[in-house]
Amino acid sequence: MKLLPLFSLPLYTLAQVQQPAHFNPSNIGPLSVSFSGTGCPQGSVAASISPSRDVVTLSFDRFAVYYGPGYSTAAKQRNCGVKFSFNVTGETGWQFVPVETTFHGYAALDKGVTAQMYAAFLDSYTEGVSSTKVVLEGGKDLSAAGDVFTKSVNVVPWPPTIPTSRCVSGNMSYNMGTDVTMNLRVAVMSRNSTTTGSFFGEDESGERNIFTVQVRLLWKECKNLGGFWG
Ligand SMILES: *[C@@H]1O[C@H](CO)[C@@H](O)[C@H](O)[C@H]1NC(C)=O
């Protein structure tokens, strides 16, 4: 499986999110991410954050999902838990909310086969949950021969809470990550067991076998450090 250079993909199609006027990206420290799951074995994920600190890009090198004769049940679904963490410098406290996701990849689906991409965001403090879902249908959105797809969807909150990172500023006396977890799952399914579907299969060039997920963050100033939405 080849890994494409991160910024060669034309992925910045997400709608612009208006950050607060006094938001200063240089106050947001390096991105730290950790991964675990069947779709993201060690060393198979590249992660980066845009200079404007509002788009996290995750490139999965081995997030392959297959449906069809000869494939195991385990192959039909893969998942990955991704935990985001940042440091914040300066006296102003900041926290973020994931607001939009873009899924980009390559899949070949027979007619009647669907590929479902699902991401749930959670924060452990408020126990807030939000999610995004994209369903691609073989014979409609994608062909049996394979196509590249790019789909952007808003993150939908599940009331009453919205997953929000913990409020952090640089002059806190201890390190507290702004952690929010994204649970990503891809499943390929069909009612017809003789059909096949390959999510993130290889195209002729062998160059497109990568699954990329971008998450757009909305930053918000906060005051009750260590707490939630101020
Ligand atoms: C945040 O800063 C602390 C203390 O300097 C450091 O130990 C930690 O690794 C940093 N975290 C990130 C996500 O950069």
Ligand SMILES: *[C@@H]1O[C@H](CO)[C@@H](O)[C@H](O)[C@H]1NC(C)=O
């Ligand atoms: C940061 O530290 C300054 C001075 O040390 C203090 O006045 C300010 O209240 C602190 N900010 C926060 C958000 O705690």
Ligand SMILES: *[C@@H]1O[C@H](CO)[C@@H](O)[C@H](O)[C@H]1NC(C)=O
């Ligand atoms: C199942 O899929 C195969 C291959 O695409 C097709 O020939 C067959 O007609 C399908 N069966 C049903 C019941 O749709």
